[in-house]
Structures are given as structure tokens and as C-alpha cells.
Amino acid sequence: MPDPSTAAHLAAAPSAPRKTDDIVIGIVGSGGDGVISSGELLVSAAAAEGLYATILKSFGPQIRGGESSCRVRISQEEVLSYGDRLDVLVAFNWADFGRFREELALAPGVLVIYDTRDGTPPEEIPVDPALAPVVLRIPFHDLATEVGSALSKNILLLGVLGELLDLPTDGIAGAVERKFRRKSEEVRAANQKALDAGRAYVLRELTDTQVPVAFVHQKGEPKLLMTGNEALAFGALKAGCRLYAGYPITPSSDVMEWLANELPRFGGTMMQTEDEIAAIGMCVGASFGGTKAMTSTAGPGLSLMTEFLGLAAIAEIPLVIADIQRVGPSTGIPTKTEQCDFAHAAHAGPGDTPRVVVAPYDVADCFRMAVEAFNIAEEYQTPVLILSDQYLGQRKESVEPFDIHRWPVVDRVTFGENGSEPYRRYRLDDGQVSPMAIPGQAGGEHTISGLEHVETGDPTSSAAVHARMNARRHAKLERLARERGPELVRTFGAERPELGIVCWGSTSAQAREAARRLNREGLAVGVCVPQLLCPLPVAPIAAFLDSVERAVWVELNHQGQFYHYAKGRLDVDPARSRLYARSGGTPFSVEEIVDQVLALRRA
Amino acid sequence: MATALAGVPRTEAKLSAKDFKTDLKPIWCPGCGDFGVLAALTKALSEVQVAPENVAVLTGIGCAGRLPGYVSGYGFNALHGRVLPLATGLKLTRPDLLVFAAGGDGDGLAIGAGHFPHAARRNPDITYLMFDNQIYGLTKGQFSPTTPMGDVTTTTRFGSIEAPMNPATLAMAYGASFVARAFSGNVPHHAAMILEAFRHPGFAFIQSIPPCVTFRGNEQFKTIREKARWLNQDDHDHDPADWSAAWEIASQADVYDMSFGVIWRQERPTYEERLAFLREKAAQRGPAELDSVLKQFHP
Numbered sequence: 062m063p064d065p066s067t068a069a070h071l072a073a074a075p076s077a078p079r080k081t082d083d084i085v086i087g088i089v090g091s092g093g094d095g096v097i098s099s100g101e102l103l104v105s106a107a108a109a110e111g112l113y114a115t116i117l118k119s120f121g122p123q124i125r126g127g128e129s130s131c132r133v134r135i136s137q138e139e140v141l142s143y144g145d146r147l148d149v150l151v152a153f154n155w156a157d158f159g160r161f162r163e164e165l166a167l168a169p170g171v172l173v174i175y176d177t178r179d180g181t182p183p184e185e186i187p188v189d190p191a192l193a194p195v196v197l198r199i200p201f202h203d204l205a206t207e208v209g210s211a212l213s214k215n216i217l218l219l220g221v222l223g224e225l226l227d228l229p230t231d232g233i234a235g236a237v238e239r240k241f242r243r244k245s246e247e248v249r250a251a252n253q254k255a256l257d258a259g260r261a262y263v264l265r266e267l268t269d270t271q272v273p274v275a276f277v278h279q280k281g282e283p284k285l286l287m288t289g290n291e292a293l294a295f296g297a298l299k300a301g302c303r304l305y306a307g308y309p310i311t312p313s314s315d316v317m318e319w320l321a322n323e324l325p326r327f328g329g330t331m332m333q334t335e336d337e338i339a340a341i342g343m344c345v346g347a348s349f350g351g352t353k354a355m356t357s358t359a360g361p362g363l364s365l366m367t368e369f370l371g372l373a374a375i376a377e378i379p380l381v382i383a384d385i386q387r388v389g390p391s392t393g394i395p396t397k398t399e400q401c402d403f404a405h406a407a408h409a410g411p412g413d414t415p416r417v418v419v420a421p422y423d424v425a426d427c428f429r430m431a432v433e434a435f436n437i438a439e440e441y442q443t444p445v446l447i448l449s450d451q452y453l454g455q456r457k458e459s460v461e462p463f464d465i466h467r468w469p470v471v472d473r474v475t476f477g478e479n480g481s482e483p484y485r486r487y488r489l490d491d492g493q494v495s496p497m498a499i500p501g502q503a504g505g506e507h508t509i510s511g512l513e514h515v516e517t518g519d520p521t522s523s524a525a526v527h528a529r530m531n532a533r534r535h536a537k538l539e540r541l542a543r544e545r546g547p548e549l550v551r552t553f554g555a556e557r558p559e560l561g562i563v564c565w566g567s568t569s570a571q572a573r574e575a576a577r578r579l580n581r582e583g584l585a586v587g588v589c590v591p592q593l594l595c596p597l598p599v600a601p602i603a604a605f606l607d608s609v610e611r612a613v614w615v616e617l618n619h620q621g622q623f624y625h626y627a628k629g630r631l632d633v634d635p636a637r638s639r640l641y642a643r644s645g646g647t648p649f650s651v652e653e654i655v656d657q658v659l660a661l662r663r664a
Numbered sequence: 665m666a667t668a669l670a671g672v673p674r675t676e677a678k679l680s681a682k683d684f685k686t687d688l689k690p691i692w693c694p695g696c697g698d699f700g701v702l703a704a705l706t707k708a709l710s711e712v713q714v715a716p717e718n719v720a721v722l723t724g725i726g727c728a729g730r731l732p733g734y735v736s737g738y739g740f741n742a743l744h745g746r747v748l749p750l751a752t753g754l755k756l757t758r759p760d761l762l763v764f765a766a767g768g769d770g771d772g773l774a775i776g777a778g779h780f781p782h783a784a785r786r787n788p789d790i791t792y793l794m795f796d797n798q799i800y801g802l803t804k805g806q807f808s809p810t811t812p813m814g815d816v817t818t819t820t821r822f823g824s825i826e827a828p829m830n831p832a833t834l835a836m837a838y839g840a841s842f843v844a845r846a847f848s849g850n851v852p853h854h855a856a857m858i859l860e861a862f863r864h865p866g867f868a869f870i871q872s873i874p875p876c877v878t879f880r881g882n883e884q885f886k887t888i889r890e891k892a893r894w895l896n897q898d899d900h901d902h903d904p905a906d907w908s909a910a911w912e913i914a915s916q917a918d919v920y921d922m923s924f925g926v927i928w929r930q931e932r933p934t935y936e937e938r939l940a941f942l943r944e945k946a947a948q949r950g951p952a953e954l955d956s957v958l959k960q961f962h963p
Contacts (some may be wrong), residue, residue: 148924285961323949346722346757347752347756349754501718506736508732512741520733
């Protein structure tokens with residue numbers, strides 16, 4: 062029996078561990094504790110083992126340095142959300158836990174592990190006793206120091222978790238080996254020692270300890286692992302993007318950093334510009350020259366891009382702008398998620414600025430939507446905004462291996478030859494989109510501008526021409542909604558739903574899981590997720606609404622921005638719908654959405 | 665060593681200034697100094713042996729902004745102050761084009777001032793011509809960042825109390841590798857300056873003085889012409905590689921006491937050359953194949 066004062070303390074042990082194939086582990090520590098690294102290694106191990114996994118990282122307000130936490134969910138079944146409550150909490154110290162408490166809800170019977178070095182007695186830890194936590198104290202710091210370096214305590218932790226919870230220990234060892242394969246022999250040996258020490262500790266000291274939870278799984282084909290921002294950047298590369306220009310801003314900078322590595326060998330260019338205005342300006346310049354271009358930013362940067370958005374719209378320049386939303390207004394909370402830029406994305410720009418807005422609903426969809434955004438931009442000669450967010454962009458997730466060649470890539474229609482007719486950039490007689498003459502093409506020379514223009518592109522101040530050109534630009538969007546709308550509204554959950562959830566973007570993850578949970582409990586719930594937000598595909602959303610008795614609209618912003626936008630375009634019966642919109646900072650929990658759906662029944 | 669207009673196809677065809685003029689009638693006021701810049705530009709274009717389809721003329725907003733419509737080739741009259749990002753984005757992705765960017769003093773030194781230093785230090789192979797008439801003409805006579813102190817304008821009825829900026833010294837300080845000054849009242853000389861700029865590998869800046877007859881009066885043309893000094897003519901020798909001498913000439917701020925010509929010239933690698941070098945390095949990461957990129961996502 063281990064000495065409870067130094068090694069382990071057992072509060073309340075169930076007779077046998079609960080077997081689960083779906084586990085949520087939270088790890089909290091200070092900068093240098095290697096918390097994030099531990100979490101990533103767990104996810105990597107799981108993906109290699111063919112399991113589904115996701116990691117949600119969280120940092121203090123300072124973006125760089127300071128306390129950090131991560132939550133890892135590993136499951137045999139497709140992981141849709143980060144998991145509401147922790148089955149296991151690891152705290153290197155309790156002071157740091159205090160800062161993340163709001164984000165880290167604990168499950169009843171949670172296994173709590175903390176470093177002996179934090180002197181807090183088990184009965185004084187900040188965990189609600191009503192949850193009946195099982196508490197273990199493990200001398201991570203001392204054990205790691207013993208085998209070499211206190212810095213390896215995060216690796217030692219993985220040895221402990223693997224053994225204690227029946228996580229795939231070989232998978233963990235493999236993940237550690239892969240991560241450090243370019244490091245010195247010495248470092249790799251030290252890591253192996255730390256892993257072994259963690260496992261040995263469990264086998265030596267905790268054999269009699271009953272943990273409340275044990276993981277069971279079956280090995281499968283390895284999954285891919287990527288973040289939403291990486292998937293989005295990769296999708297852009299696949300779509301043929303060859304110029305990216307951007308200005309660093311959290312949480313979008315990873316898109317730029319990834320493309321800075323990958324674009325040059327494809328003959329592309331990544332420009333880190335002096336500001337967001339220059340970033341979108343370079344994209345417009347490149348696209349005018351026939352090169353597919355993209356910028357990405359967050360809310361504050363999108364504000365600066367607004368004038369160019371208007372120019373791209375009137376000049377009909379294909380362009381992709383990704384907005385990885387964060388809490389606003391203004392600087393807001395740069396490291397936290399919120400779906401708060403919909404109204405901005407949908408309405409930004411002077412005059413009747415046409416634009417397209419799409420929203421990916423999960424990590425893999427970030428790839429697909431990036432390809433789609435470029436395809437739409439090229440085909441309809443219009444700026445396209447992609448609304449992602451911090452939660453979707455920065456979480457690393459297992460993704461089913463996919464064929465990157467599956468999605469076709471669309472290129473703009475370019476001018477061939479005119480015969481004797483002078484080139485007309487904006488024809489009123491050819492169904493809204495005219496072939497684009499690209500600089501270098503003889504016979505296609507023309508001048509475009511931000512001025513209202515006649516067919517050739519020459520400026521005009523005729524009100525009649527302005528009305529026709531406005532109509533022409535907006536007719537493109539109507540056609541887009543008509544032709545592509547049905548396939549860009551996805552539905553999930555029950556085949557014949559009684560109750561519905563309408564949501565967009567990252568919130569779809571928790572909504573889908575809520576529906577999955579309720580469906581298993583016998584309640585037929587469906588989820589409607591438009592990927593195309595502007596122009597609104599009215600018909601398929603209306604069809605969904607008609608198919609359910611009641612629906613709740615869920616989005617992570619204070620005003621219910623998308624709901625009110627949609628309500629202006631759709632017949633939304635107030636007696637049969639509810640809006641659940643709340644400020645961001647933390648993503649929705651599944652429970653929260655389940656409650657909202659259940660409330661529909663009571664309504 | 666860097667080559668100017670590397671990658672831009674040259675034509676053997678005999679071209680004249682007329683080949684670069686469109687049928688569109690300029691909306692500028694009669695007697696406007698901008699006509700001289702337009703004449704100089706079309707003359708320079710006809711001499712550099714680049715066909716119109718390979719020429720892109722980009723501008724901001726202002727009287728100068730209308731320039732693309734009057735020049736054959738591809739044109740883009742874009743946003744106020746944003747011509748340099750546009751031109752850089754175009755040139756880096758289309759090195760086969762001759763890219764000519766232009767805008768007024770307000771465009772480049774007020775609203776767009778943030779882009780000028782960055783375009784200069786990056787050194788893409790483009791020409792940037794600033795129509796410096798020391799006034800906002802299109803919005804009808806407000807003072808600009810280069811308006812001399814004390815000048816009365818529609819927004820400085822009691823005389824401007826702001827110190828003016830100097831485009832030429834700023835360009836040098838920002839790291840422009842070519843700085844010249846031209847006067848629209850001397851079209852042959854002005855055309856020669858534009859041609860020099862085309863032939864310079866890298867970011868070439870021209871401070872052009874096109875008098876605004878509407879808000880500055882008819883006298884300016886005459887007085888500048890009388891007082892102008894022409895570098896490397898009339899015994900006025902100047903070595904554009906001499907920083908101190910160049911700085912002294914660039915520092916002249918009074919249009920009635922100015923030297924015109926190539927002020928500063930420095931040969932250094934263009935952005936495109938550095939980019940080619942970077943791409944070679946990046947190629948060591950692996951082939952330009954999507955499947956090879958996908959590998960990094962395997963756990």
C-alpha cells in the first residue's frame with residue numbers, strides 16, 4: 062500500500078474502473094511545464110492508433126508565455142466536440158488551474174492527478190467534493206529530476222497516463238519518438254527514460270489503486286492530424302492559391318506561417334505586409350494579374366480590408382479572405398473564440414457591395430471550404446469570405462484520410478479572342494460573368510477601377526447604367542444561391558427529425574454531438590448547417606425548417622447575427638423557433654445545446 | 665547583377681507614343697500639368713520596346729488616378745493611397761509585365777504614406793511616379809502633405825501651419841534604389857527620366873512636378889521653367905551614386921529652386937531575385953506535389 066502522504070492518496074475508489082471508449086483528459090500548468098506538448102503527443106498517439114482525437118488549447122490572456130491548458134478527447138467514434146466534462150484532470154499546480162476553472166468542467170467521479178510538489182492537501186484542492194473525485198498525488202517533478210531533468214515531467218506524465226488508463230502505450234512511445242526524431246540521441250534516450258519511469262511508477266506504487274476509468278479501444282487505420290488553420294491553408298494551396306499576403310494577427314497567423322513554408326516550392330509567394338490594407342491590396346493586384354490569391358485575418362484586420370472588399374466587388378476580382386474570428390469588438394479577447402464577425406462579413410463595404418460568405422463546419426471542412434471558396438471566387442468573379450474561428454482554426458484534430466485530388470479546381474473564364482470587336486470586361490448581355498482578359502493578353506487591354514463603369518470598364522456617372530450594373534453584380538449571387546445552395550446546406554442527425562438545430566461554422570460540432578446524444582435517447586433531432594451563408598440558400602433551409610416541428614438557432618455571439626440575417630430572408634415562424642445566442646470566450650458545450658433542444662419540447 | 669524588366673518580353677515592332685494613347689479624352693483641366701506627364705509616359709513606353717499588352721498602369725485616386733484610362737495597355741485605377749500594394753502584388757506574380765504605379769502627393773504621402781517605405785525597402789522592379797503638385801486638385805483645392813507652410817488653400821484660409829514633407833528625401837531614407845525628379849513642362853526630359861526608371865532594376869521613384877493651373881495659377885509653369893536646373897546638363901555635374909550629393913539635391917523643397925534629373929541610383933538585388941533564391945531554398949523541403957505536402961499530417 063503506498064504511503065498516502067507522499068505517493069498517492071485515494072479519496073473514493075469505485076470497485077472496478079468504468080470502461081469507456083471515449084475519454085476527456087485536461088492538463089493544466091505554467092509556461093515550461095510542457096502541457097500543450099503532452100496533449101499533442103496524446104492526440105498524435107491516438108491518431109496513429111486509428112482513434113479519433115481532438116485537442117483544444119487554451120492560454121492566458123498574454124498570447125505568449127504564462128499559464129496554459131489543454132483538453133484532449135480520444136474516442137473510438139468520430140469526435141465531434143471537445144467533450145464537455147473532464148474524466149481526468151492533471152494539474153501541475155492548482156494556482157494555474159484556478160485560471161482555467163471556468164473552461165474545465167469536471168465529470169462526476171473525475172480522476173484528479175496533481176504534482177506532490179504543489180503542497181495543497183487533497184482535501185483542500187479546488188474541486189467540488191460533490192463530484193466525488195478520485196485524487197492521486199504523484200511526484201512528477203521529483204521523479205523527472207531523478208531520471209534526468211524536471212523538464213521531462215510532461216513525458217513522464219504520458220507514461221503514467223498510458224499505464225494508469227490503459228491508453229495505447231506503444232502508440233504514446235511512438236508519438237514521442239516521432240516528435241523528437243530529429244533531436245540528439247541523448248534527448249531521445251532521456252525521453253524514453255522519462256516514459257519508462259512514469260510507467261514504472263504506476264506499476265510499483267499504484268497497483269492497488271483503483272482508478273475510476275479505463276480506456277478500451279480497437280486499433281484502426283491511422284488518421285491524419287491537422288488544425289483547422291492548416292487544413293484551410295492546405296485547401297488554398299490545393300485550389301491553386303499562389304499568392305498569400307497577410308499581417309500577423311491571432312488566431313489567424315498559423316495560416317500565414319504554414320503557407321510561408323509551403324508556397325515558395327510551388328513557385329508561390331507569401332508576403333507579410335505592412336498592414337491588412339496592403340495584404341488585401343496585394344491579393345487584388347495579384348488576382349488582377351490572373352493569380353489566385355488569399356489573405357487571412359481576424360475581426361480587426363477585416364475592418365481594415367473593407368475598402369478593398371468594395372473595390373474587388375465592383376471591379377469583379379476573384380479573391381479569398383479568411384476571417385479566423387476571435388472575441389470582439391475591437392481587440393476583444395484575441396485568444397478566445399466567438400462567431401461574432403458574421404454581420405461584418407455579410408455587410409462590410411460601401412454601397413451595395415456583393416460578396417460571398419462561406420463557413421466550414423469542422424477541421425476537414427476547412428480544407429473543402431477553402432477549395433470551394435476559390436472555386437466560387439473564380440467562377441463568379443467575386444470576393445469570397447471564409448468564416449472560421451479560433452476554436453475551429455486552432456484545434457488539432459484527427460481527420461479521416463481523404464483524397465486531396467477528389468475536389469475539382471475551377472479557374473476563371475479568360476478572354477480568348479474578340480475578333481474585331483473591342484473587349485468588354487463587363488458585358489450586360491452574357492449572363493452576368495464576362496471572360497476576364499488578363500494582362501499580357503493582346504487585344505484584351507482595358508482599364509478597370511472602383512468607379513461605376515460601362516461595359517468596357519470606362520467610368521460613367523449614369524444612374525441608369527449604375528442600376529443595371531448593380532443588378533448584374535447581384536444577379537451573380539442569386540444564381541450562386543440557386544445553383545449551389547442545395548449542396549452547400551448540410552443536414553446531420555435523424556433522418557426524420559422532429560426537432561431541429563440550425564447553426565453554422567464551428568458550433569456545428571457541438572450541435573451534431575448534441576443531436577447524436579439525443580437521438581440515442583430516442584428523440585429525433587436534426588441539424589441544419591449552411592456552409593454558404595451569403596447569399597443565403599433560402600430554399601434548402603426553409604425545407605429543413607418545414608420538416609421539423611420546432612427548431613432552435615444556435616450561434617456564439619450576443620446578437621444572434623446570423624439568425625436575424627436569415628429571418629429577413631426566410632419565413633421563420635416565431636412560434637416554432639427559438640434563438641440561443643450567447644457571447645463567446647468559451648465554445649458551446651454539448652450539454653448546453655442539449656438543454657436548448659429539450660427546452661423546445663417544453664415550449 | 666540585377667537586370668531591369670527581367671522577364672518582360674520585348675518587341676521589335678516600331679512603336680510611337682501614339683500607340684500608347686487611348687481614344688479617351690482626359691478630364692483634366694485645360695493646361696493641367698498632368699498632360700505633360702501623360703505625354704512623357706507614352707513617349708517613354710514607346711522607347712522601352714514593350715508591347716501595350718505587357719504594360720500595366722496602376723494608380724490611386726486623385727487627378728493622377730485617371731491616368732490608366734488614357735494609356736494603352738492594362739490599367740487599374742484603384743483605391744486612394746493603395747497603389748503600391750496593388751503594384752507589388754501584380755509584379756511579384758507577373759514578372760513578365762512592366763508595372764508602372766502612379767498617384768498624387770496626397771495619395772502617396774497622406775492616406776497611403778504607410779506603403780511607400782515598404783515598397784521602397786522591398787525593391788520590386790516597378791516604377792512609382794508621384795504627381796507632386798502640392799495640392800488636392802480633384803477635391804478642389806485643399807492643402808496636401810507637400811503644400812508649403814503659409815500657403816492659403818480652401819482648408820488653410822489663414823495659411824498652412826503644417827511643415828511639408830519632401831518626397832525625394834523620404835524615398836532615399838526609405839531605401840528606394842532609384843530617385844529622380846522631373847518637371848512636366850519639359851516633356852523630353854521627363855520622358856527620359858521615366859525611361860531611366862524603367863531601365864533601373866528595382867523600385868524606381870520619380871517625383872514629378874506637374875503644376876496645378878487651377879489652384880496654383882498659370883505662372884507656375886513659366887517660373888519653374890525659368891528657374892529649373894538640369895542635372896548633368898549646363899555644367900551641373902552630379903554623380904547619382906554619391907549619397908551626400910544626392911541627399912543635398914533631394915532636400916530641395918522649393919519648386920522654384922530645384923534640380924531635375926536622376927538624383928540617386930543604387931544597384932541592389934530586386935525582390936524578385938531574392939524571391940527566386942528563397943524558392944530554391946524552399947524546394948529542398950520536397951517536390952512541389954500536394955501528396956508530398958500531405959505527408960506532414962500523418963501522425
